[in-house]
Amino acid sequence: MRESWQGRFGETPGVLKGASHEQTIVPVLDFEIGGSEFITMAGPCSVETEAQLLSTAHSVRRAGARILRGGAFKPRTSPYSFQGLGLDGLKLLAHARHETGLAIVTEVMSETDVDLVAEYADILQIGSRNMENDSLIVAAARSGRPMLLKRGLVATVADLFRAAQLALDYGNPNVILCERGIRTFETAMRNTFDAASIAVMKHVSHLPVIADPSHATGRRDLVPFAARIGVAAGADGLIVEVHPDPDTAWSDGDQSLDFAEFDAMMVSLAPWIALREGEMRLRLENNLDVAEVAG
Numbered sequence: 001m002r003e004s005w006q007g008r009f010g011e012t013p014g015v016l017k018g019a020s021h022e023q024t025i026v027p028v029l030d031f032e033i034g035g036s037e038f039i040t041m042a043g044p045c046s047v048e049t050e051a052q053l054l055s056t057a058h059s060v061r062r063a064g065a066r067i068l069r070g071g072a073f074k075p076r077t078s079p080y081s082f083q084g085l086g087l088d089g090l091k092l093l094a095h096a097r098h099e100t101g102l103a104i105v106t107e108v109m110s111e112t113d114v115d116l117v118a119e120y121a122d123i124l125q126i127g128s129r130n131m132e133n134d135s136l137i138v139a140a141a142r143s144g145r146p147m148l149l150k151r152g153l154v155a156t157v158a159d160l161f162r163a164a165q166l167a168l169d170y171g172n173p174n175v176i177l178c179e180r181g182i183r184t185f186e187t188a189m190r191n192t193f194d195a196a197s198i199a200v201m202k203h204v205s206h207l208p209v210i211a212d213p214s215h216a217t218g219r220r221d222l223v224p225f226a227a228r229i230g231v232a233a234g235a236d237g238l239i240v241e242v243h244p245d246p247d248t249a250w251s252d253g254d255q256s257l258d259f260a261e262f263d264a265m266m267v268s269l270a271p272w273i274a275l276r277e278g279e280m281r282l283r284l285e286n287n288l289d290v291a292e293v294a295g
């Protein structure tokens with residue numbers, strides 16, 4: 001059955017599951033992404049201040065997150081919006097890692113910044129606007145750091161696979177795919193959460209898949225629902241925006257959860273994550289296709 005997909009994604013054989021490669025497991029600090037543990041990444045859209053970042057890091061860690069997210073280099077819709085703290089932001093992220101033990105995922109926007117960001121980050125985020133920036137992907141791949149590759153706003157799954165294949169070709173096996181919503185004719189939400197693409201990616205690719213319910217919906221009240229859908233669709237983890245006071249956030253406040261909202265979401269997700277982790281364990285133990293386990 002899975003063979004019928006191979007033609008559609010024939011250009012990117014390295015991304016597809018093979019007889020000997022069912023699942024890539026990405027090591028990060030003392031845990032893994034794509035293994036038997038469901039991994040939650042959480043934190044502010046942008047690194048703003050030490051107090052903002054540290055309070056968020058402590059709070060999301062207590063709620064079960066393993067990875068702190070936070071942009072120091074920000075791609076913005078308007079050139080007049082806050083563009084990120086740059087190096088100062090990276091230093092604050094490193095400080096938060098030291099204080100909490102959380103790993104760090106942060107975006108790199110330019111190939112000239114790759115070495116600098118790789119010094120501070122455990123995972124390099126390639127943002128949706130840069131998914132087709134080949135020179136950035138090559139530079140990030142060469143850094144040797146795991147990469148979180150976000151699906152472009154108008155990219156198909158095959159386009160995302162092509163970007164992933166490029167990173168693999170440049171010697172970096174630790175590529176993580178991310179569904180963060182795409183542009184469609186629907187305008188009720190910021191983007192359209194293409195949850196079925198998570199099922200497709202998990203079905204045909206060995207790379208871990210992360211769901212981003214924050215950018216997918218653009219609305220704080222929808223984030224817990226989209227997160228649950230992401231877990232049920234088979235994602236290996238989530239990336240969620242959390243801020244101490246979302247209404248004053250310097251970016252993406254509308255879609256950021258406050259601490260209590262994130263805590264509540266994690267509590268209500270727990271049974272779903274437990275089910276998903278049971279499936280992950282079974283799949284790894286038996287080297288099974290996800291669809292066989294789910295079906």
Ligand code: PEP
Pocket residue numbers: 045071075126127128129150180215
């Ligand atoms: C982000 O993670 O804050 C971000 C800018 O994401 P995306 O590239 O998916 O828009």
Ligand code: MN
Pocket residue numbers: 045046215241251252
């Ligand atoms: Mn954001």
